[in-house]
Amino acid sequence: MKINRNIFILSVLLLLTLHTVVGQEKTFSIEGTVTDQTTKKVIQQGFVELFKASDSSLVSFQNTNENGRYTIRSVSKGSYFMRVSHPEYAVLNKETFLINNHFTNLDFSLSVKSYELDAVILDTRNPVAEMEGDKLKVYVNRIPGIEGNDSFELLGKLPGVWTEGDDAIKLNGSANVTILINGQRQGFRNSQDIDLLKSISAENIERVEIISGGSAKYDATGGSIINVITKSKKYDGIYIGLSNDLIINEEVSNSHDLFFNATKGNFTASLSAGYGNIYNYYNETGTAFYRKESNNETKQDYTLDYNGKKKTLNFYGNLNYKIDRENMVALIFSSNSNKNNLHVQQNSVYSGASNFQLDFNNDKNIKDNLTNASFIYEHSVDTTGIQFKAKIGYLDGFIKEQQDFNNEYTFASPPADSLASGTANIPLNGSQYIGKIDFELPLDPIKLEMGTKYTDSEIDNFVTYFNELPEGTVLDTSRSDSLTYKENVFAAYALVRFKFNSFSAQAGARLEHTDNSSSYISTQTVAENSYTNILPNVALSYKGKNISSTLKFTSGITRPDYIYLNPYRYYINEFEFREGNPNLKPLKRNTVSLETNISDFLSISMGYHRYNDQIFVVKRQLDNGLQTLSRPENAASLNDFFANVSVYFSLLNNRWNGQLSLYGETYNYDIDPAFITDEEDLDNFTYFTFRFDNSYKLFENLKVYNRFSYRSNSNFYQIYQQNRWRLDLGVTLSMLDNKMKITAGIDDIFDSYDYNNRTFYDEFEKSYSRDLPLQRFRLSLSYDLNLGWKKATNNLNDDDTDETGRFKN
Template sequence: MPRFIFSLYCLTLLSNLTLFPLNAAYSQSFALSGQVRSSTDSQPLAGVQVILESYSSPVRSHDAVSQSDGRFSFEKINEGLYRLSLSHVGYQTLVTDSIRCYSSRMDLGKLSLLAYSQTLNEVVIRTKKPVIYYESDRFRVDVQAMHTRGDQALDLLQRIPGVKLEQSGDLSLQGKMNVLVYINGKQSYLTGSALLSYLKSLSAGDIASIDFLPTPPSSYDAAGSGGVIDIHLNQRSEDGYSVNTSLSITPLARTRSGLSTMTTIRKGRWQGYGQWGADYSPSFEIETTNRQTQNHRMDQISQQLTRPKGFSSLMGLSYQRSPHEVLGLDGKLMQQWTTRQTESQLSQEGSINPVYVNRQDNHQSQAQSGALHAFYKRTLDTLGSTLTLDGDYYHIKSDQKDWFSNFYTMGSAPEFRFDSRQNLLRSSTLYAFKADWIKKTAFATLESGVKTGQVTNTNVVNQDSLLGSDQRPIVGYANAFTYREHIQAFYVSLQKPFGPLDLKVGVRYEHTQGFDDTRQLVHRQYGYLFPSASLMVRPGTHQLTFSYRKSIIRPVYTNLNPFSYYTDSYTLQAGNPALKPALAQIAEFNYVVNNTRLLTVNYIYLKDATLDVFTYDPLRQVSKSSPQSIGQLQTWYIATGQALQLNKVGR
């Protein structure tokens, strides 16, 4: 199998060699070395942990350990700006910023570590590489330092402090919903069940690190109040290839299983990866619903069995045209199938003749999605300044079918049956292009960029009821609706260190135009400024961070539909074309000591939030839910401690 995959990749690479010039030079490699000594007696220190982190690619770092003579070295590193960190038991950690690597072999000379003044008697100290790194606007989890054997990506995320899978099936970050998920620094555009299916089919062993941004800077889209989760997959740093396969089986009452295969390859200036995954996660739920309206009471008990199956495939290929240029293409395909069977017993009291109903619902749905992402990145100088161009295409379509069967019993009257069915078709297509420019100096970092995108969303609902032996449409409920949205954005930000202080400020402007094809139901445009700021203070081993961000939550496209559809025989979900965008003000404070979080306080104020308003039709005996822009919400999130299970007992 590995030989077949390797051969397949070779054929792909050879077929594309003619697209780019072959005379581009390979990246020039550099070497960096130095010697660590004790400041007390100037003797060499052995066993010092040395970490070299590139400013242009902070996800990937180089590790080394000093030898008996105190010397350490890094070979085959790229030209650019680096941060060097030296740590050793009994000594204070030394961090040196803005090390510029510009010659083939650089020697940093002698570096001294300051010893702690305390004297300890017969103490055994065990150290390990930190799993979580806290920065001014994010915290990063080094997945490679964790024990994740057999875990899915979703399992891994739920072990991170502040991350939770809500009952609705959505991820929340520090109590905030509307979380955006990025993969390798690029927005995935996955939400809801599609996102969960992908996270279940991705093995945690295929992940290198994860960035969590509760208050993202202005370089990220203003949409969403929940922050950003950026998943970085494993990549090779040397020529060769690897294949990693993971199979997980959870022996519950209804067995769950997942299969994931990750292939990475690097050959000279070419680098590629492929990830394939499948997941099957059945679930069973019992739900009790009680409705009370005036003199009528309706009690319902439902048993629901859901069988979702999903398949995902990701492939990427990049090519380094020169030491300063990289371009590539990523593709993604996903397929989901879901069946759900529900049996309910319903009783209605308050009328002359009580009504008892046995209800059977059958749900079948399938969804397909595909995405393409092309990028070009050019390094502008040795400090790591870059220009990046990105283009995205994303398309998803789904077909949902529901059958409702109701068996009525009313007093002494004979039992009769009423059937209905529903078909919901949805599709969304997105195009986006953006350009980002980062200028780095030894004193500050300036970022700027533009983005434009457009979305077309179409919904078609067909509903029929079996009143006799023939299908007849319900007037006013079978409909089609197409909504289009164009967004243009511009941002600028500045990051400047002041000794133990690190300040980053930015502002983003986004203009939105949305309309339906008739321009009668929906036709609006609006523009807002979205400021952001973060401040980090490092007095010794203490770290305090303050951050602020303004964001926007645009109406969910399906909520703008001017028609209704059934979620069950007695519940309708209606749309509202008059929904407005909600604006959020987000502030956060973090206190960290020795890279361990002691306190997090997060506050959100949300204006014009979308809330569901429920009404009841006593004639049709149907509850109707309709979204309205009427909410003003305030949310506080307070957490202490670092409740992260770093290692697990072997299974």
């Protein structure tokens, strides 16, 4: 592991040397005036943006002053394009031009927005989604029915994305997804990032960027990238968003969120805080067969009640300060705390070869916290894209879980290995250090990006079980265990981007070397693994006036979760337990995909995933009895073909807006013969999802919305799921010039979204129906407050030198 650290230090020194060598270049200036096309009056607070023509990256931006003037300095020789906007005017795009003079004068005239719309509107000035190279940008304010939603619910309305339950998310059929907030990951696991997203209202999100299959620039593990960008003010001032939600069914859940964004001169701050008091419960009935179709067959009929109460408290902060034209620092921090109280009661009747009744009760009290802090320093040699960025990050977290369990048998004696009655303490502590360097060098017409990253992680998990016996509470040494898991990852990448007219291309590779070790007290052993992966990524893009498309090949890995590596037994109920596998290998993925966006109203994606060493939690019966072991294994490879079509529309003079998404997938498993537990696992499978979101404006301040979603029957390894669907209806009332919104609605109005599943393996089969409490009344109140300072942001383009003083107003 010292080798990894030494390689990282050497890589950093190399990038610093390269940064110093190329950091000198002559620069130029652009200035001009922005006026009203009709009245010829100057436009104050206009927003002027400068983009690099080679890769469409943002070079600089500035607000016009009280005289309608702007000045952008320190621009290197090269090709650029510009965009000028203002809330009351149509966006104006300046086509590609060349900078090679000391200073260039560019004046712009804007036309007032027109609200006369045809019967069908495809508004390309304000698209719902647009492609930029290998990235799909989705603008949240154009998505219908987001009022009252949190940011995780918002993700379920994006092209190719499907969300399920509290923390399950897939993009183009793959669960290998990394969630970023403003370009940074906040947790060890996606579930922690999702908890943070639930504390941010969807209306406080500006856009979401999707990079299907990922990129050499990002961590190889996690696959596709979903980057959630929060709102920020382009002008000096303060924005405050308040959101309060009630969810009412058998219980009353509530959540309250505050979002704050302020810009003053060179300082920008984004802060959010959220509190929630959430109830989660369901009823389940089912039938299981052990040793099915044998002389020893046993049938189990059961009912299960699950009741949970969760309290959450979340904070997120992003502070940026631009020291001067060349230097910027940022501090990003977050804290996510949860307190869960869960009660599970299962009543079972066993008949056949084994005849008895069992009442199982389990109470869990779980407290967890994850705190993350990152410091970022960015140095720009000039404003054309030569950049050096350094990041130091630290994460620290814990989980404290206590279980109380009790089994009561009727007509039978407890098995020898019975949990009977007792408690379990399952604490976990973890920390992670991150060092990261990125470097960008534009060499017209190409752009070179490279970087290195080092991650040092450690997790301690000490588990103790106690049995309640007549003689008192006794430590159960056969079930108690301890794990210390350490992981070091060194990564380096290089990426080349090229643009020629309407075409662009990028090619790169990422190298990742991983060392990990797992130490166990019970066996006094240490398991060590080490592996190196080189992962190529290639993309070819075309962007025309009405169509943009990207064809790409991406590759990645997914390292096993530390929970999957921990060999201790975690008891789910009397006869089922889970244990980890310290010998797991990382999953390897290759993806070929084609993504197309037409006239900013139609998004199409299709492709093929190949997964090798796919990790499944394999279930087996032990000793041909009633006990089931769940253990993660590299059980199979997977061939997966997918396609997604999303259509955005605006009809009836912009009163009816919506989106329709259809996703389909066909796949099959290449299963290791050792893990074929049923012939059904070898079939070819197909499933699809359909989603329709729309809103209709009844009056200027009143609109109704509905959402219909459907998921077809689907087969997965050892699991069969029946189709399910739901319909949500609601209404939104806007008041105080759209600053306050009240949303009321009913989710799952027909109470139709239940789980009807079947599990099968090793002469075992279980069918069950889970009645989820998704039929509920939802009430949301949100309020937006904008406070502005008079002086516009100058973005450090004013200085007191003689050369530039004449351009000041």
